[in-house]
Amino acid sequence: MIHMDHAATTYPHEDVIEAMQPYLETHTFNPSASYASEEAAAVANARESVADLLGADPGHIVFTGGGSEADNLAIKGVVDAVDGDHVVTTTIEHSAVIETADWLENHGVSVTRVSPGPDGRVDPDDIEDAIRLDTVIVSVMHANNETGVIQPLEAIGQITDEYDVYFHSDTVQSAGKIPVDVDDLGLDLASLSAHKFYGPNGVGALYVRDGVDIESLIHGGGQEHGLRSGTENVAGLVGMGKAADLARADMDERHSRLSRLRDEFVATVRETTDAEMIGHPEHRLPGYAILCFPGQSGAQLIDALADHDIAVSGGSACHSGGPSPSRVLIEMGVDPDLAMGAVRFSMGRETTDEDVAYVTEKLQEVLHEVPA
Secondary structure, three states: EEEOOOOOOOOOOHHHHHHHHHHHHHHOOOOOOOHHHHHHHHHHHHHHHHHHHOOOOOOEEEEOHHHHHHHHHHHHHHHOOOOOOEEEEEEOOOOOOOHHHHOOOOOOOOEEEEEOOOOOOOOOHHHEEEHHHHHHHOOOOOOOOOOOOEEOOOHHHHHHOOOOOEEEEEOOOOOOOOOOHHHHHOOOOOEEHHHHOOOOOEEEEEEEOOOOOOOOOOOOOOOOOOOOOOOOOHHHHHHHHHHHHHHHHHHHHHHHHHHHHHHHHHHHHHHHOEEEOOOOOOOOOOOOOEEEOOOOOOOHHHHHHHHOOOOOEOOOOOOOOOOOOOOOHOOOOOOOOHOOEEEEEOOOOOOOOOHHHHHHHHHHHHHOOOOO
C-alpha cells in the first residue's frame, strides 16, 4: 500500500518502536512508584524532547491521551478556571475544537466562529473584531488538517497579547513538520499528537504557559502537574519523545523534499486534468495538497485508488466517510458540487519519487474509469 494520507496518521518510525520496546517488556513499573526510577527518568526525558519540539520549558508540558484530549483540556480547562463566558475560534478547526466549542455553547458559553478567506487563511483583523471584554480564550489551529493551509498565528498572537486573552492553537498537523515555537507564535497553550509525526497512537501533549489559569478535566492521583490524573503510558511517552527528537533532526530535509514532491505532483495533475488545488499556494504544509476534480465523486476516486493499493482521503479522517462535502471547503467558499470531488493527498518521510509517479499514473487511469 502506498500511503498518501499522512495527514490522517503516520507509520511509527522504526527507531521509535525500538525505543519503546523495553518499556513494553521490562521497564513496566508505575513511574510514580519510589522504586521506578528508570520509568520516571524515561518520562522526564520524553517531556524534555517534546518541549524542545515546541521551544518550550519541560515543566510546561502536560502529557495526554492524544490531540483531541489536549484540545478539550485547553479550552474547557481555561473556561472552567477563568471568570468569563466568551470563546473565539474558527469555522475550520478540527472536530475536537468544533465539538468542544459546541458543547460549551450548549452549556451557556458564548462562542464566536470566524470564517477564513477563499485561500483558507483567517484574517487576524477578523479575530480582533471578534474579541470582547468577556473573551477568555482564542483558539486557532496552526495548520488545517484537510488543506494543510498554515494560519498567521504570529499576528494573531500579538492581538491576543494586546487584549490580554489566552491564545490556544491546535498544532497537531504542524508539530514535527514545520518549526513550532510557542514564544515566536505567542501561544499560551498548544496541542499536539505523537501519531502525526511518526510516533505511537493514543499519546499527545498540551503545552501550558506558566501562569495560565486552567482546571483539570480528569481527577485522581494528580499526575501531570495535577492537570491529567492517571498512570502514565511510559512506552507511549518514550515513543513520542523519540519521535520528537527525530522530527527535529531531519525537519529541514523533509520540508524541502516533500515540498518538491508535492509541487511536482500538483503541477503534473493540473497539466493533464481539470483539477483545482484548494487553499493558499504558499502558506501550506510540505507534502499536502487537496485537489477538487469537477464532475467527479471524491469518494469514488478514493475507492478506485484503493483498488490500486493507494491510500488517500477526502479530508478529515474523522469525517471522510459521509456523503456531504467537506465543511472546511464549504467555509472557504468552494462550490458544493466541486467540493464533492475533493481528494486529499499528503506525503511523508517514506514517500519516494517512484511512489508519486505511480500515484500520478493511476490517478489518470481512474479519472477515465470512474463515471462522472
